[in-house]
Structures are given as C-alpha cells and as structure tokens.
Amino acid sequence: MIRKFVSRLASTSMRAGLGVILLASSAVAEPLDYYLVTGTDYDQTVLKPAEEFGHDIGDQPIRHDLMVSYIRQLAAASPRMMVETIGYSHERRPILFITVSSPENLARLDDIRANHLLRSNPETADQASDDLPVVTWLNYGVHGAEASGMDAAVPALYHLAAARGDKIDETLENSVILITAIFNPDGHARRGAWVTQYGSEVRATDPEHEVHNQVWPGARTNHYWFDLNRQWLLQTQPESRAWLEQWHKWKPQVSADFHEMGPNSTYYFHPGVPTRKYPLIPARGRELLVEIAGYHQKSLDQEKSLYFSEEGFDNYYIGKGSTYPQVNGSLGILFEAGAQMGIARESDQGIKTYAKNIRNHFLTSLSTIDGAAAMRTKLHAYQREFYETAMAAAKDDDVTGYVFRAPEDPMRVVKFLALLKRHDVTAYKLSASLRAGGKTFGEDSFVVPMNQTQYRMAKALFNRITEFPDKVFYDVSGWTLPLAYGLDYAPVEASLRGKLADVPSDMAMLKPSFPSDIAPYAYVFHWSDYYAPRAVARLLETGVMARVSKEPIRVQTAGGVVSFDRGAIIVQRDLQTMPIEEMHALLKEVGADNYLQIHAATSGHTLDAGADLGGRNSVADLKAVKPLLVVGGKMSSYDAGEVWHLLDHRMNMPVTLVRQDRLKGVDMRRYTHLILVGGRGDVLPKDMASDLKAWVKAGGTIVASRQGADWAAKYVTGKDKKADKKDDATPERLAYADKGQKDAEHVIGGALFESDLDITHPMGFGLVRRMVASNKNTSTKLPVPKDPYAQVAVYSDSPLLSGYASDRRIEELKGTPMMTAERLGDGAVILFADNPNFRATYLATEKLFLNALFFSTAFDRSYADEADEQAVEE
Ligand SMILES: [Zn+2]
The missing domain is CATH 3.40.1310 (Replication Protein E1; Chain: A,)
Structure with missing residues (x-):
C-alpha cells in the first residue's frame, strides 16, 4: 500500500542537498545506492534487499521474518559470511549471529579465535600474534522501537557481502566482524506492526499522528517488557543470554550498539560525558574510545551531518551495551539517531527521515569497522594491557575475594553462580571455613577470588560504591548483585590459599x-x-x-x-x-x-x-491466588512486565492482565489480588477508590508498589502524606551552569537501600536474615500505619548500601517503612515503597511480593486497631 507511492530519488540529488525539498512532496524510501559507499564496485549477483523485502530500505521497517530470510540467503551465498541461530526470543523468533571475514579467515576461524583469546590472560598473552585480525562486534536493534538501529544491519551486510576491491579485501583480511542483527525480535515485531498498520499513502510527518505514538507498552522492550539494554549485567532474558555467550566466546575488541534517541536530537556517538565513567574502566580505554570516535567524526563531517559526542550519554551503568564491553577489555560505542517512529517526521530541525537514520548508522558501522582495523595493533596491545593491569590491581586489592551463601535457598546460589559463569567470572566452593565481615563462613559457602583475569567484572558485581564525583546518572548508580539476590556475603581479606574447591553440580547443591x-x-x-x-x-x-x-x-x-x-x-x-x-x-x-x-x-x-x-x-x-495485574495507562510497562515475568514465566501462575481503561467494567470478585505497580502520578482515576475499598473490605487484597503504593495510600487506606511534607525551602539563587548537577542532586536514579525486615511477620516468611536490600528509584515515602505490627520492613538508620542518594534524601527516608501490610475489613492492603521485582534481579524482595500474594490474609490486625475500626464502622 505504501510502496506504490515510493519515488525513486537519485542518491546524488540527496547528497547535493536537494533531499529535503524533494522529500517534502514525495515518499521517502531510497534505492539501495543511497546507502552504499560512493565509488565502490558492488557485485551485482549478490541478493539485493528489495528483491527479498518487496520494498526499499527505509520505506517501512523490515519485517523480522523477511530479515531472517534475507540474512540466511545472503550468508548461504557469500564466502565471506556465516550465520547461526544462537537462541530464541520469548515469542520464539530466532536470534541470528553472523560472522564476517575474508574466506581465508573463515576457513581458520577456530584458530583465529583460540589465538585471539590468548591475549585475555597475561600468562598466554605473549603467544598471541599481532598479525591477527581485530574482532569487531556490531549490535543492531536492542530496542525494538528504534528500528533504524536494526534496519541499518541490512545495507551493512549487503556492503560486506557485495563490495569488491582492495579496500574491502584488506578490511576483511584484518577483521573478524561479528553481527547480531536482530537482538530484540519481539520488540521489533511490535514496532513493525504499528508503523505498517498506521502507514498512510500521504506521508504522515505530523508528530501527533498515531504512527509516531505507539501505545503502551511500546516496542522498546522484549516480550515481558524488559529493557534488554539493561540486561548485559543482569542476564535474566533469553535474548541477552544468547548474546552474552557469544560475546565472551569471542571477547571482541570493539563493540558497537545502534539506537535512536529523542526526535529533536541530531546524531550521537560515544565517547560520552568524560566525568561519568564507571571507576573500573581504565583511562586508556577512554583514550582509545576518543581515538576511534575520530573515524565517525570524519565520516559524518563529510556528510555535513550534525552530531554530538561528549554530552548526554555516559559510561556508568555497566549493564548497557556500550558500557559492559569497557569493563571487559573492549571499547564500547553507543550510536544514537534522532528517532523517527514513522518513516518521516517533523522535528525542530525540519523533516527528518528514517532513511537518513539508517544511512547514518550504516556509515558509522563502516567507520567502526574501518577504525578498528586501522587501530588493530593498538587494540591488541590494549587487550593485553587490560588483563595485565587487572591482575596487578587484584594483587594490590586489600580484598582477596568475596564469600557468599544462602543455605536457606540453594536455588538463589545456583542462579547466582550461573550468572557469574555468564560473565566468565570464576567461583569456587569454600573447602574450609573462614572469617569475613565479622562472621564465620563455612563449607556451605562459595567464594569469588579477586585474583582472576575477570577481576574488574568480579569487582563490579560485588563492590559497593557510595561516593561519586558526578551526580547525574543515565541509569542506576548501584547494582551490587549479591545484595539484590539476598545472599549473605562479605569481602574477604585473608588468604584464600588451600580453601578453594570446585563448585558442585546444581543438583548436588539443590538436593x-x-x-x-x-x-x-x-x-x-x-x-x-x-x-x-x-x-x-x-x-x-x-x-x-x-x-x-x-x-x-x-x-x-x-x-x-x-x-x-x-x-x-x-x-x-x-x-x-x-x-x-x-x-x-x-x-x-x-x-x-x-x-x-x-x-x-x-x-x-x-x-x-x-x-x-x-x-x-x-x-x-491457604487459598488459590487469582491476581489481576493492571497494565497500560499510567502504569510503568517495566514494573508491570516484571510482575508478569515473575508470575507467568517463573512461577507459572495465571495472572490476568487488564488495561487500566477497562478496569472499571471488570467484576473484581473474580480476583483475589489487585496488583498496582509504579507509574506516572496517580496511577488510577481517583473515582475508582471507593469500589476498590469495598472490594478489599469484602476480602480482596491490593498489592501496590512505588506510585501504585502512593495511590493506594492516598485513596484506599486514606492516609494523606501532607503532614510528612516539610516546607523548609527558602528560594535559592544558583548559577545556570550548575543546573545539570544541582537538579540531579536529589534524584535517586537507582540505589540499593537497606531495610530491617520483620521475619516473624507472614510477609517476611522465607527470608531468614533481617537485613534486606531493595532497589530504590523514587523518593516514595509510605505513610506510617497506626497498626504497630504493620511496618513489615523499615529503612535502617543508615540505609544507603550502594549507589547514589543525597544526604537530604537519606535523612528523609531513614526509619520510614519500605513495606507495610494492613488488614482492612476481610482483605488487606500491602504496600512497597520500592519495586520489589526490579529487573527480575531482586530475589529477596521478590519473595516479599510473593508473600503478599500467598499470605495476605495469614496475618491479623492489632486488637487495638480492630476495636478502633469497629467503633468507626458502627
Ligand atoms: Zn536505544
């Protein structure tokens, strides 16, 4: 439907600057030439994208099945390319992994890989030849909504398969290029369906058009609405697991990640904000990142394309595709194009097209490949140096290792050990007891020694950082994983010599x-x-x-x-x-x-x-649990997806998903629990409160977190937080240049907070330690219930465990409830200040959430409270 209106613009006129004028009155698809490198001879026998897709690149998002088919055909016919299926998404779409190099290199790929890996261990690093190809990784389309980040893989693959001449021969001889073209197939499929469904014959550039405004949950995330570009570290999703396995199999030296950002932004490439760097990333890594940026710069300068490279995006949270490689001896590069949800859209800089985004991503794909090949010997040296300095830092570290255990729940340990393995971090079982953190850890414990090549990664998983030079964070500032998993853990300072045994099999641990x-x-x-x-x-x-x-x-x-x-x-x-x-x-x-x-x-x-x-x-x-999870509207799709993933995927429990705007018409008597997650502002209309309150009194339970908890506290349990709000602010005068840092000062972007948990309360069952860590990313403050037994978990006096929070926020939050559980009539209202299911990684607070479902009527109100309520009721 859209296709027949496509005009075949000459690529030369685009480059001559006539593009915008022509585009204003025509469709925007571009013939293949537009994407290719001028002056390059292309083998005309190689399958052209339009022959497979039935439309040109940039005409509409390429359907996932067609892209899979195209890549498979391209690889089958090309002596330079191999493709394998490395996994499947939740919706059973294949995840493809493509290897590109010269035919000679492909013939000895195992040798190349084995030699390349020698460099990642100081003991063998000298044996690796400097003549080896550089290993470059291109990752397209981690965010499904950012489809140009994925469709750019097509001209890149076509170029790599079809270009002829000395230039490409030399590039392929000196490079092994690894490509994940379809990293988030399910999200991409949602985006493709949306844009195609609202595709119009008259080009829809109006930003208000539905095509540019995909409804909840959007297409950024995967099936269960997880942001896969936070999953490099956490590894809870099949897509990221498939991918990371290949990443460590190769330990590439340059890793690039292609995205889209807000439509009014130009084009971005790393190195990023200089001050916002995770401390374990070596300074030399940053220098090389700046050097390779020179290649993108040159390429985009030639295009006269606007770009920026040292503001907005950072290198702090190591769970992102551009930062994780940097704590693993590689350069991580983020690329962002100004988003075009549809095919073309008005922006502050005039009409921008999807095609141009694809072209820019294609060009920086090539500048990444070329830059890496040109910097080959420097990158080889850096990789050696990275692991040498890692081992040296391990020797200098007062901490010899981290010890951990959870004898009450061996599965949590099994899952944690599996996570360590995914990061190529070596763990052992403790074969003799040792003292650490004022406690004795026995043979039911495990230990990760710091003396290993993955020192930086191991350290990044275990350490707690609470002091920061910069207060702005693109994502979370703390993620200490043994705390998130609810493990009993401590740094060890004693020698581990003679105390390490092999980790037993999972079944031997689970028994x-x-x-x-x-x-x-x-x-x-x-x-x-x-x-x-x-x-x-x-x-x-x-x-x-x-x-x-x-x-x-x-x-x-x-x-x-x-x-x-x-x-x-x-x-x-x-x-x-x-x-x-x-x-x-x-x-x-x-x-x-x-x-x-x-x-x-x-x-x-x-x-x-x-x-x-x-x-x-x-x-x-106990009674069977029939929960209703509110989705859509103002609910956060992340928070909702995490509940869905926990109940449906991991606990195999039925959970009914109901869109917020349908909730009023639903007979709540069919459900035992209503789950309200975090979101924006008042997550439900205020006028729903009285019906819900009546339903709770008749036996229902509301389980709510973050803004959902705010709503329930405000309208259902009826406690107004006004009394808690201090108005001590005398207006200040500040320099505008300080705005960035000052505005961020009191934002908690994601830090681990410690609470004291009442493990005698049914809401605390299953946990055996009173200390519990939760991920805090709002300043939500729960009201203190009148019932003295209702404060199930309370932030400790010094609650910040890991990550950034200002002193003012810590002061405000300490001693306030993290979780409350109150009976109301025959039902209950159970509130969490934090999201207990954050990114499927907080296994201890997840248990509290499950307690709220299974044991919601297994506790009683205070007699005093009850007498009080009866007096009111009568
Ligand atoms: Zn993105």
Missing part, C-alpha cells in the same frame, strides 16, 4: 528429595526455597489444600526430626478430596519440578509447644 512411601500424616516443605511458591500455586490450583505455619516448627518425620522456619508449607492428608495415591504422585512431581525437599510428617504433634500442624492461630489455611 531435592521425596519420601518413598505415602506420608502417614502430612507432607511438609520449606517456604524459603525459590520455587516453593510455584509448587504451592500448582497444588492450590489443583484443588489440594495446604496450610502455612506461622511459627518455627520441629516435625517428626519418617527420616527423623526436621526443623522448619516460619512459613513451612503443610499439605495435610485430612479432608483432602484427592485420593492419597494421586496426591502422593502429584506432590512427587511438584517437588521434583521445583527442586524441593518434601518431608513426610508422621504425626500432627510437633516438638514445639503450642504449634501443632492442625493449629488454630499458629497455622493458616
């Missing part, structure tokens, strides 16, 4: 077990296990009754006495409708699926006074 015979009285298991909620959800949905113990219990079992912390799950034989043989088989399957140790209780009597398995106050019955 799932199941009684061979039918339990005489009941089945009992720990709630602290990562997948215990998934097991309980499955049992309850299948109609099996289960109970939770609110007291620690010692249970007589077939295999002896077993101690359980609070939260033990009891599946009694009494009153079940399912025949016992069937229930036994089901529990066996559920136990195995969830890596549980399930015990067979021989009696209802425990060894603890006052707590029998049939207990009245000490044990609560």
Whole structure:
C-alpha cells in the first residue's frame, strides 16, 4: 500500500542537498545506492534487499521474518559470511549471529579465535600474534522501537557481502566482524506492526499522528517488557543470554550498539560525558574510545551531518551495551539517531527521515569497522594491557575475594553462580571455613577470588560504591548483585590459599528429595526455597489444600526430626478430596519440578509447644491466588512486565492482565489480588477508590508498589502524606551552569537501600536474615500505619548500601517503612515503597511480593486497631 507511492530519488540529488525539498512532496524510501559507499564496485549477483523485502530500505521497517530470510540467503551465498541461530526470543523468533571475514579467515576461524583469546590472560598473552585480525562486534536493534538501529544491519551486510576491491579485501583480511542483527525480535515485531498498520499513502510527518505514538507498552522492550539494554549485567532474558555467550566466546575488541534517541536530537556517538565513567574502566580505554570516535567524526563531517559526542550519554551503568564491553577489555560505542517512529517526521530541525537514520548508522558501522582495523595493533596491545593491569590491581586489592551463601535457598546460589559463569567470572566452593565481615563462613559457602583475569567484572558485581564525583546518572548508580539476590556475603581479606574447591553440580547443591512411601500424616516443605511458591500455586490450583505455619516448627518425620522456619508449607492428608495415591504422585512431581525437599510428617504433634500442624492461630489455611495485574495507562510497562515475568514465566501462575481503561467494567470478585505497580502520578482515576475499598473490605487484597503504593495510600487506606511534607525551602539563587548537577542532586536514579525486615511477620516468611536490600528509584515515602505490627520492613538508620542518594534524601527516608501490610475489613492492603521485582534481579524482595500474594490474609490486625475500626464502622 505504501510502496506504490515510493519515488525513486537519485542518491546524488540527496547528497547535493536537494533531499529535503524533494522529500517534502514525495515518499521517502531510497534505492539501495543511497546507502552504499560512493565509488565502490558492488557485485551485482549478490541478493539485493528489495528483491527479498518487496520494498526499499527505509520505506517501512523490515519485517523480522523477511530479515531472517534475507540474512540466511545472503550468508548461504557469500564466502565471506556465516550465520547461526544462537537462541530464541520469548515469542520464539530466532536470534541470528553472523560472522564476517575474508574466506581465508573463515576457513581458520577456530584458530583465529583460540589465538585471539590468548591475549585475555597475561600468562598466554605473549603467544598471541599481532598479525591477527581485530574482532569487531556490531549490535543492531536492542530496542525494538528504534528500528533504524536494526534496519541499518541490512545495507551493512549487503556492503560486506557485495563490495569488491582492495579496500574491502584488506578490511576483511584484518577483521573478524561479528553481527547480531536482530537482538530484540519481539520488540521489533511490535514496532513493525504499528508503523505498517498506521502507514498512510500521504506521508504522515505530523508528530501527533498515531504512527509516531505507539501505545503502551511500546516496542522498546522484549516480550515481558524488559529493557534488554539493561540486561548485559543482569542476564535474566533469553535474548541477552544468547548474546552474552557469544560475546565472551569471542571477547571482541570493539563493540558497537545502534539506537535512536529523542526526535529533536541530531546524531550521537560515544565517547560520552568524560566525568561519568564507571571507576573500573581504565583511562586508556577512554583514550582509545576518543581515538576511534575520530573515524565517525570524519565520516559524518563529510556528510555535513550534525552530531554530538561528549554530552548526554555516559559510561556508568555497566549493564548497557556500550558500557559492559569497557569493563571487559573492549571499547564500547553507543550510536544514537534522532528517532523517527514513522518513516518521516517533523522535528525542530525540519523533516527528518528514517532513511537518513539508517544511512547514518550504516556509515558509522563502516567507520567502526574501518577504525578498528586501522587501530588493530593498538587494540591488541590494549587487550593485553587490560588483563595485565587487572591482575596487578587484584594483587594490590586489600580484598582477596568475596564469600557468599544462602543455605536457606540453594536455588538463589545456583542462579547466582550461573550468572557469574555468564560473565566468565570464576567461583569456587569454600573447602574450609573462614572469617569475613565479622562472621564465620563455612563449607556451605562459595567464594569469588579477586585474583582472576575477570577481576574488574568480579569487582563490579560485588563492590559497593557510595561516593561519586558526578551526580547525574543515565541509569542506576548501584547494582551490587549479591545484595539484590539476598545472599549473605562479605569481602574477604585473608588468604584464600588451600580453601578453594570446585563448585558442585546444581543438583548436588539443590538436593531435592521425596519420601518413598505415602506420608502417614502430612507432607511438609520449606517456604524459603525459590520455587516453593510455584509448587504451592500448582497444588492450590489443583484443588489440594495446604496450610502455612506461622511459627518455627520441629516435625517428626519418617527420616527423623526436621526443623522448619516460619512459613513451612503443610499439605495435610485430612479432608483432602484427592485420593492419597494421586496426591502422593502429584506432590512427587511438584517437588521434583521445583527442586524441593518434601518431608513426610508422621504425626500432627510437633516438638514445639503450642504449634501443632492442625493449629488454630499458629497455622493458616491457604487459598488459590487469582491476581489481576493492571497494565497500560499510567502504569510503568517495566514494573508491570516484571510482575508478569515473575508470575507467568517463573512461577507459572495465571495472572490476568487488564488495561487500566477497562478496569472499571471488570467484576473484581473474580480476583483475589489487585496488583498496582509504579507509574506516572496517580496511577488510577481517583473515582475508582471507593469500589476498590469495598472490594478489599469484602476480602480482596491490593498489592501496590512505588506510585501504585502512593495511590493506594492516598485513596484506599486514606492516609494523606501532607503532614510528612516539610516546607523548609527558602528560594535559592544558583548559577545556570550548575543546573545539570544541582537538579540531579536529589534524584535517586537507582540505589540499593537497606531495610530491617520483620521475619516473624507472614510477609517476611522465607527470608531468614533481617537485613534486606531493595532497589530504590523514587523518593516514595509510605505513610506510617497506626497498626504497630504493620511496618513489615523499615529503612535502617543508615540505609544507603550502594549507589547514589543525597544526604537530604537519606535523612528523609531513614526509619520510614519500605513495606507495610494492613488488614482492612476481610482483605488487606500491602504496600512497597520500592519495586520489589526490579529487573527480575531482586530475589529477596521478590519473595516479599510473593508473600503478599500467598499470605495476605495469614496475618491479623492489632486488637487495638480492630476495636478502633469497629467503633468507626458502627
Ligand atoms: Zn536505544
């Protein structure tokens, strides 16, 4: 439909500056020549993009399936190219990985790789030849909405396959070019569908047109709405896992990442703001980044293209595609074009086209390849130096390693060890006990020694930084992962010599077990296990009754006495409708699926006074959870996606997603929980509060976080925060030049805050340490409930664990609640100041969120509170 109106503009007229005038009255697709390098001879037998797509590049976003097909055909026919499928997205789209080099290099690729990798270890670095090709990585399209960052892969691949002559021969001889052309296929598919659906015959350049304004959740993220350009570090998504495995398989020396930014911006390339650099990135890395920027600069100067390179974007959060490589001996380069959600759009600089963005990304792809090839020997030297200085820094470090454990939940350790492995960080099991952080860590602990080539990466995962020269952060400023995973951990200063053993297999750590015979009285298991909620959800949905113990219990079992912390799950034989043989088989399957140790209780009597398995106050019955998650509107798609990913993907629980504008018409009686995540301002219309309050009083539970919690506190539990607000601000006068830093001073962009958790409260079950870390990225302050038992978690007196927060914010927040749980009528309102499910990485606070679903009626209000409420009700 759009295609027939495409006019084939001569590329020469575009370059002569007539482009804008012509474009104002015609469509914007460009023939292939527009994207290619002037004066280069191209092999005409190579498959041209339009032959496969049925449209020119820039005419409309290239459909994912067509791009896959094109790349496969191109690679099959080209002696310079290989393609493999390295993984699949959640929606089962393939993730392609392309290797480009000279045919001679491709024939000895394994040798080249083996030799190249010698450089990343000082012990073998001298054996690597300086004649080896440079390894350059081009990553296209991590953000689906930024489609020019992906479509630019097509002219780049075509150029690499079809260009002829000495220049390309020399480039290919000196380079191994690795390309992930379709890193976020699901997001890209959403963008393609949107732009195609709103494609118009008359070019829609008006920024108000729907084509430029994709509805919630947009197309930036993957299927579960995760920002994959934050996932280099966290590695919770299949796309980033597939990609990082290849990255470490090769350890490329230059890594480029192609994006789009706001439509009124020009074009950006790294090095970025000089002061905003993660401290473990070597100064030499920055120097080389500045040097390679010279190649992009030259290329864009020739085009007379506007650009910027040292403002706006930074090199701090190492989970981004342009920063992660820099703590791994590589140069990371960010490229950003001013976004064109449609095909052309009005901007402050006139009409800008999608085609031009593709062309700019294509040109900087080539300047990256050429710059890397020209800087080949310098990059070889840098890679050697990077690992030498890493080992030297490890020797100088007072910390010899980091020790960690979570015996209450071995799965969290298994997951953490897997994460370390993905980052090529070596861990060991502790073979003898040691003292660290004032505690003794025994043989149930693990250790990451600093004396390893991945020193910088290991340090970046474990250390806590709370002092910063610059207060502006593009993303989070703290991410200390053992804290996020809720591990008991400490830096070690003693020698680790003789204390390191190999990490056992996952199954040897998890040790799932199941009684061979039918339990005489009941089945009992720990709630602290990562997948215990998934097991309980499955049992309850299948109609099996289960109970939770609110007291620690010692249970007589077939295999002896077993101690359980609070939260033990009891599946009694009494009153079940399912025949016992069937229930036994089901529990066996559920136990195995969830890596549980399930015990067979021989009696209802425990060894603890006052707590029998049939207990009245000490044990609560559980009910199947039917949550409704509000999506759309003002909700943050990230926060909502994290809940969806947790419940659907990891816990395999049904969760009903309802768009905010449909919520009013939904019969809430069908649901046990309403989940309100963070978002913008008042996340729901105020007039919904009274119905929801009535639903809570009738037994429903609201579980809300960040701005969702603000809304619930304001309109449902009815506490106004006005009283807390201090108006102590005398207007100041400041220099405009200080605005950037001053404005950012009190913003908490993402830091780890410490809370004291009441682990005796059902909302704290499953966690055994009172200290819990959460990711704080708002200044949300929860009101203090009247019920003295309702402050489940409270920020500690000195709450900043890692990352940046101003002294004023710390002062305001310390001692205030991070989590509250109040009963209201027959239901409950459970609020989190922070997002407990942040980026699927905060495994301890995630447990608190799951507690809010499973145990929301397993706690009682204060009697005093109850008397109070009754007085009001009557
Ligand atoms: Zn982006």
